[in-house]
Every structure is written in C-alpha cells, then in structure tokens.
Amino acid sequence: MTRDLYREDSYLKSCEATVTSVTELGIETDQTVFYPLGGGQLGDTGKLTLADGTEITITDTRKDRESGQEYHVVEDPAAVTVGDKVTLTLDWERRYSLMRFHSCLHMLCSLIDAPVTSGSIQVDRARLDFDLQDPIDKEPITVALNELVERDIPMSSRYITDAELDAQPELVRTMSVQPPRNAQGTIRLVEFEGVDLQPCGGTHVASTAEIGRVLIKKVEKKGKQNRRITLVFD
Numbered sequence: 001m002t003r004d005l006y007r008e009d010s011y012l013k014s015c016e017a018t019v020t021s022v023t024e025l026g027i028e029t030d031q032t033v034f035y036p037l038g039g040g041q042l043g044d045t046g047k048l049t050l051a052d053g054t055e056i057t058i059t060d061t062r063k064d065r066e067s068g069q070e071y072h073v074v075e076d077p078a079a080v081t082v083g084d085k086v087t088l089t090l091d092w093e094r095r096y097s098l099m100r101f102h103s104c105l106h107m108l109c110s111l112i113d114a115p116v117t118s119g120s121i122q123v124d125r126a127r128l129d130f131d132l133q134d135p136i137d138k139e140p141i142t143v144a145l146n147e148l149v150e151r152d153i154p155m156s157s158r159y160i161t162d163a164e165l166d167a168q169p170e171l172v173r174t175m176s177v178q179p180p181r182n183a184q185g186t187i188r189l190v191e192f193e194g195v196d197l198q199p200c201g202g203t204h205v206a207s208t209a210e211i212g213r214v215l216i217k218k219v220e221k222k223g224k225q226n227r228r229i230t231l232v233f234d
C-alpha cells in the first residue's frame, strides 16, 4: 500500500519514494504526494525524476477502487524499474487551484440546504449539482461565499470509525460520492470550524482566506430537480 503523504500534509510539493510496482497502468511507489482522481477532484500531474536525473512526466494519478492500489500515469512505464529511488514533484500551481476550489465547494455546500448529487473540480472552475427544485440567485451566493473567504475559517481533519459515521448519516452531503472509507475501517472528516463538516478524502487549503475571491459563474437547470452551480476565481 502506498503511504498517502498528501493526506497528512496537502502542502507537500515533492517527496522521495521507492518504486514498488510497474504495470501498463502506471507506476506505484511506497509513498506519494500525488492525489489520485476521486471525490470529484482531478488526479495530480507533475514529474518523476530518476536517480540519474531523467525526468518523466506524470500525466495523471489514479486509484484502483477495488485493490486500493495507487499509480502514477506516465507515457512509458517501462522506463522505470521496481526498486528505483525516485523523486516525485507535483505541478503545484495546478494542485493548489484544485485545493482552493475543493475547499470552496465545501463552503458552497454549507450555504445551500439541499443534497448534493454530484460535483467536479477542474483546474479553472468547479461545480456542484444540488437536488433542488427552487431557482438559485447567483448574486447573494457570490456575496456569502466571499464573506466565508474573508472570515479566514481554519480547516482541520480527523478520523472517525465506520460505525460512528453510520450513526450520523446526516454528515454525508454528497449522494454520488461514497465516503472515503479505508482498510482500517476509519473515515476522514474535514471540518471548517462552525461552517462545514463532512467526510472527504480530498486536499484542502489550511483556511478559507487562501481560496481568494470567487464568483458564481452560472446556475443551470439540469433536469426537473437539479440545479448546477459553477464557480470560478474572481
């Protein structure tokens, strides 16, 4: 199993690692700072550097949901051998945008009292779909989001057991995304103090001021009971 350093510290930009498996899917290492696609957040990109200085571009990071295996996607995995000592370096600017958007979606979640049906975090925009019939006004939500940003609310994370989560089903906001349960039978909770608390395996900023000013770009009606809210950095 890969040790997920991004979960302990989402601000780590690179790490040393040892290659533990190479398949046509990609390269697995003993530890990584690369977040694998999941929970609506894109997989990380960046580079892998071999001991001789050769640089290999990582175009995506994926996780096999059944085996739990995480792998870095590269064009030619055969260029790397099991046992190689490598350096993994994130495309930090891209990842930081994803972190800011992910935290912002948690803020959006806290403002709208309806179940989330799906979500997506891209490099230049993010969206959430709500199971909601009523129309939504862009302006007041933009104002409320920027107020939460200005309040600079700190983020913290902790783990609870499966049984504790099952006893509090109201914590699960996103119907299409399963809570990030792990092999130890625990689930990570992400909390923005006093504003939002929910199970989440994604990467976040340390406090909401880092999100910066945001703007609701559009609200679309997707089906009779679905409102899609897309936001961008202002």
Ligand SMILES: [Zn+2]
Pocket (backbone or CB within 6 Å): 039, 102, 106, 199, 200, 201, 202
């Ligand atoms: Zn999340």
